[in-house]
Amino acid sequence: MLLVVVLAVALAFLAWEGWQRLENQQQRLDELAQKADNSATQADLADLNERLESGEAERNQALESTTNAMQQAFSEYRSEVNNTLDRVLAQLSQDQDADEREWLHAEAAYLLRLANQRLQLERDVEGAAALLRTADSVLNSADNPALTPVRREIASELAALDAVPRVDRTGIYLALNAQQERIATLRLAQEVEEQPVSSSIEEPPTGTFQRQLARFGEELKDLVVVRGHDEAMEVLITPEQESYLRQSLRLILEQSQLAVLKEEQALFEASIDKALDLLNRYYDTSRSETQGVISRLEEIKQTNVTPELPDISRSQQALAEFIENRYESRGGES
Structure with a gap:
């Protein structure tokens, strides 16, 4: 075992020493290669620098030649323009004289x-x-x-x-805007006010079931009234339809304002006619506020926004x- 250990140590020492020698040789080879590369790079750089200096000299010479040619051409062009301008001014001076x-x-x-x-x-x-x-x-x-x-x-x-005639378009525009604000507060013709529910039954029903049922029938007759109509009844407007109606009326009046600015008489009158039709059909015309808006719109409609020139x-x-x-x-x- 001791001999084996000694041989193993000896082999390890020899292997390490051989490795060190190989590493030193590789290092010397790398240094030689680097020196060769540096020598080649310096030669290339010197050659490249020489070529750059030569190219820069040629470029400067070409630039100088081009600049001289452009200066000469510009000088000739300026001289020609000056001569032409002198002739034109002379002709104008003769005409003026x-x-x-x-x-x-x-x-x-x-x-x-x-x-x-x-x-x-x-x-x-x-x-x-x-x-x-x-x-x-x-x-x-x-x-x-x-x-x-x-x-x-x-x-x-x-x-x-x-x-x-002078048309006060700003005044007409503002007048239509004021009517829009008034229309927003008007009541529709089909709006129904809430009323408290009242009952004619003053005392609780008494007696037999048949007597109570007969009394209930009498009360029901007083509450329900059936009437005949020759014409169809108009359906009540829902809240969504009311919002749509008011929005449509506002857009129609804005269209009439645009017609005033664009001086389109036909569109101006047609828009106001549409607004008046909606007011008369769906709004409560028995109220003074509604009648005031209708009268004002009819008055504005008479304005001539496109006078003949x-x-x-x-x-x-x-x-x-x-x-x-x-x-x-x-x-x-x-």
């Missing part, structure tokens, strides 16, 4: 065209009138008696615009004819 009033005529024509667009597209009576007054002031500055017919048409159109294009046509005749006369003279 020929007759300064041509600019005033063109400005007045533009204002008249804008006034027509404002009236026809936006139905802005006050804006169109302001543009007409500005155009008349410009024509007055031209100081040309030949423009008198044009200014006469402008004066006539201003008078027509002044005659257009005049034609203000005659002044624009007259000025266009004046400018055309002026150019023709100048062409004939030349």
Whole structure:
């Protein structure tokens, strides 16, 4: 056993010593490989750096060449634009020297065209009138008696615009809103008030069962009344139907408000008619509050939210004819 132990220790020592030698050799091999890699990496880096410097030099040269070309092209373009602008300004200066009033005529024509667009597209009576007054002031500055017919048409159109009735759309909108609030408090025609139950039986029934049954039959006859009707009875409105009815009426009045803002007369009147029909059919018209709302809605319905607009294009046509005749006369003279 001692010999076996000694041999085992000897083998272990030899194995450890061999392992240490292998590890030292592997470490030296790794160091050599790392040195080789470092040498190769430094060479690659040097080559890459050289190529980068060469590429950067070429890029700088190309950028400088492109910049010079762009500067030259921009300089030529600016010179051409300046020359063109000088020619245009010279031509305009000659036209202005020929007759300064041509600019005033063109400005007045533009204002008249804008006034027509404002009236026809936006139905802005006050804006169109302001543009007409500005155009008349410009024509007055031209100081040309030949423009008198044009200014006469402008004066006539201003008078027509002044005659257009002004619609207080904000007031109508608020009036309809006030009626909505009043309708929310009105009573329906089928609302039934709760009444206390009263009994005509003053004393408890006495006597035999047949006597009590006969007395109960007499009492029942007094409570139940049967009536005949030629027409069908209208079904009572449920709470859900009442809520739907009030909501529908509110939406109809909001539709009439929208018609006021959009200046749609037919929709405005039709919406109020629907509201009046619901009020007369389902609300208690015997009450003064309901009659007051109906009367106010009928009064609002008479409002003309889309007044007829005049034609203000005659002044624009007259000025266009004046400018055309002026150019023709100048062409004939030349």
